[in-house]
Amino acid sequence: MVSEHSDAPNGETAPLALKILVAGGFGVGKTTLVGAVSEIRPLRTEELLSEVGQSVDDTDGVDQKVTTTVAMDFGRITIRSGLSLYLFGTPGQDRFWFLWDELSQGALGAVVLADTRRLGDCFPAVDYFEHRHIPFVVAVNCFADARTYGAHEVSRALDLDRGTPVVLCDARDRDSGKEVLIRLVEYAGRMYTARLLDSVG
Secondary structure: OOOOOOEOOOOOEOOEEEEEEEEEOOOOOHHHHHHHHOOOOOEOOEEEOOOHHHHOOOOOOOOOOOEEEOOOEEEEEEEEOOEEEEEEEOOOOHHHOHHHHHHOOOOOEEEEEEOHHHHHHHHHHHHHHHHOOOOEEEEEEOOOOOOOOOHHHHHHHHOOOOOOOEEEEOOOOHHHHHHHHHHHHHHHHHHHHHHHHHHHO
């Protein structure tokens, strides 16, 4: 969802809207991040976890979680005048991954949220965006009871491509989430510029 960035009738530049995905494993904080940064009331599609889902939803490490996103989260944030981000939070469980292809259409890039207590849960998201050449940053959601790791350690553990940003954040904090999004927009801009130069060179 990238709007046309053309000149408005009054000579001013028309607003630019960019689509961003927020992905990651089950219970990592995607809904929390979208809700924390959104300037509008976020759209949520959460349902209560049921006994039926216990056999397929791995709640190890997130025992307190009672709801799950079954379609997507949606929010919007204005980064600066003329630049808005539309945020689409993906569902985390395997059985909802078929929605990712639809949600990723037209996305500028993605935030992959990671929980160092269950770092392996973000591998599928990392693989997904790497294989589709969608720029992404890894944002480590720093839970209070989690051991602290540096960005370089997380990057090495996930075997990320050189240059893929890893940032530490608090998904509950608006300013922290906004910094993650700004980092993604800057990184994606550099990636697309480099690809464009390669294609004409």
